[in-house]
Amino acid sequence: MGKLTFVVGAGLGYVLGTRAGRAQYEKIKKASSKVWDNPRVQQNVQKVESRVTELARERGSAVTDKVASTVKDRLHRSGDQSATGQGYAGGDAGQAGGSSDSTQSQSGF
Structure with missing residues (x-):
């Protein structure tokens, strides 16, 4: 799978990076269509x-x-953190009566 990904990526990079123009693109497209339409390739794709x-x-x-x-x-852990106020920028933002000023002063805004 890694080799196929590399070949596809290299081919795509070449097509996008080439300055040869439309003719080169059409040539590459035709060659790739020949490969894709090959019965052996299609047999392997089906497998x-x-x-x-x-x-x-x-x-x-x-x-x-x-x-x-x-x-x-993850939800259980998140619930544990929110109950203690951990995991949030303000620290006390989860507590009742927490002011928005404390969060702003800690964030630097």
């Missing part, structure tokens, strides 16, 4: 697509569970 779909089905619920767990953990 990758089916493998990604298979992996998504196999591991989709595990990923969903992991994301949900991480979000809950």
